[in-house]
Amino acid sequence: MxxxxxxxxxxxxxxxxxxxxxxxxxxxxxxxxxxxxxxxxxPWHIREEGIYSLEKGRTFYTSNAGLKDLKDEISRYLSRRFDVNYDPDQEVMVTVGGSEAIDAAMRAMLNPGDEVLIPQPSYVSYVPCAVLADGVPVVIELEEKDHFKLTPEKLLEKITDKTKILVLPFPNNPTGAIMERHELEEIARIAVEKDIFVISDEIYSELTYTDNHVTIASLPGMKERTVLINGFSKSYAMTGWRLGYAAAPEVILKQMLKIHQYAIMCAPTTSQYAAVAALRDGDxxxxxxxxxxxxxxxxxxxxxxxxxxxxxxxxxxxxxxxxxxxxxxxxxxxxxxxxxxxxxxxxxxxxxxxxxxxxxxxxxxxxxxxxxxxxxxxxxxxxxxxxxx
The missing domain is CATH 3.90.1150.10 (Aspartate Aminotransferase, domain 1)
Structure with missing residues (x-):
């Protein structure tokens, strides 16, 4: 056989x-x-909105990219919290958790042999997603002496002419490390100079215990080369609702949406209505x-x-x-x-x-x-x- x-x-x-x-x-x-x-x-008001959506019979497919109300709220949230602006109709899509967004981004961007820089220790999905997308994962080993931050020196050591994507996993799972604005500015400078793209996984963005989280997408020259990934599991205690999102340049998001159309169709409708309530009233x-x-x-x-x-x-x-x-x-x-x-x-x-x-x-x-x-x-x-x- x-x-x-x-x-x-x-x-x-x-x-x-x-x-x-x-x-x-x-x-x-x-x-x-x-x-x-x-x-x-x-939180109850989020669950209540999900329950209400079921009671109202809102059990249909949404558009592939997600409910317009939710995309609008995501765009407003990213603007007011992290000072980065996205067109909700062309640059935002709703996914089944942040993990789907990571997978879709890599599949949309990688050609066979393209290298993906992955700082480790980090979330377990990055390397398998790169492999599944026919990319070549290249590990950057972070160290305790640097507080498990990505340093410019470590990044430059691993960049080759095949490097296409840098995964930026901060705040970090498993270490709890963060990157501050001045540190991200150094990484952004290198990304622009070396013409590499960034997948910034910011699922823990609301769980920062110093100053507010900074997204690399808000820095000069970075929005057009960054896929920002976030979701509702950690910040709003919505793990079982399975809802995330990606915000990215239209040229990238259009291809991510194509993958999402064929593999997923749309994120759960009930979860999307609940997420609208989370963003509007969940601060x-x-x-x-x-x-x-x-x-x-x-x-x-x-x-x-x-x-x-x-x-x-x-x-x-x-x-x-x-x-x-x-x-x-x-x-x-x-x-x-x-x-x-x-x-x-x-x-x-x-x-x-x-x-x-x-x-x-x-x-x-x-x-x-x-x-x-x-x-x-x-x-x-x-x-x-x-x-x-």
Whole structure:
């Protein structure tokens, strides 16, 4: 019998995040700090709008690019929050989560052999999406000494005449690193000089704990070469609604929309109506959740200090990325042993790239009650293994 499988697909490993999540689901009394999902319910006024849309029988397809009202609200939101202006009719499309937008952007832009620069540690989808689009992923290894930021030096080292796209994953999953305006200005200068495009994944843009997030698309010369990706999962606690969006130059978005037409048709109608309510009236909800995450962030960092665990201060997203190299275990061994001995699940840093070795990702998108119990167990684990390193 002929092999029914694609060699390209078989070569792509499954997500390292889901492995521990699946184990936890079957383990009694286990606490998971491994999944990047807000513990908040979607705010009521957003859910109510979704319910109302169903009651009104709004169960039809929307246009491929999304509801006009939603695209208009996305355009207004990006303008008022991040000072970047997009034509809602030609430069904005609604997707099934931010992940679909990443996939569509790469497939729309890459020719076979084009190189995609991917800073790591970072979200698990970038490399597979590049491979699926027949691009060549080129990893830029970020370092703790640089607070896991992308530096101009590291970027320039990896640019070749085949480089077409730079993925800019900030605020970062898994490290919590951010890029400030002056740092983005250096990256933008290089992008313009070297004529490369940027896919800027800004799904955590509202979860920044210093000054407001800055999008590279707002910098001179960058809007025309940037695909800005965002969504509703993290900021508005809408993970299950599966809704994201892309804002990009019309010449790129037109081709992304073609892929979306054939592969998806349109994003869920109910979710789109709910998202309109989120953007119109959700600023206070976002602020409340951000303040809560910030409280948890400070709590975790203080607990790590008391345990003697090194962890640089993350200023975005809802993750910490503590250094566990002193325990003499690989990241995988540390996570596996912690789960076995204390029933606490964290994610090995290597799930986000080889340079994540020596770290684990701990999400604080969980209640303080769960975090306190989990950290108590981690404290026991640290005392037990500290002398064994």
């Amino acid at each position: 002929r092999n029914p499988l694609s060699d390209k697909i078989v070569s792509i490993p499954p997500s390292g995040i889901r492995k521990f999540f699946d184990i936890v689901n079957e383990m009694e009394d286990a606490i998971s700090l491994g999944v990047g999902e807000p513990d908040f319910d979607t 206070k909800d976002v602020e409340m959740m951000r303040e809560s995450y910030n409280q948890r962030r400070r709590y975790l960092l203080n607990a790590f200090r008391e345990m003697g665990i090194d962890c640089f201060e993350p200023l975005g997203a809802f993750y910490t990325f503590p250094n566990i190299s002193r325990f003499g275990m690989s990241s995988e061994e540390f996570a596996t042993t912690l789960l076995k001995e204390e029933k606490v699940a964290v994610v090995p840093g290597t799930a986000f790239g080889d340079c994540g070795e020596g770290f684990v990702r701990i999400s604080y998108a969980y209640s303080l009650k769960n975090l306190k119990e989990a950290l108590s167990r981690i404290g026991r684990f640290v005392k037990r293994h500290d002398g064994k390193a």
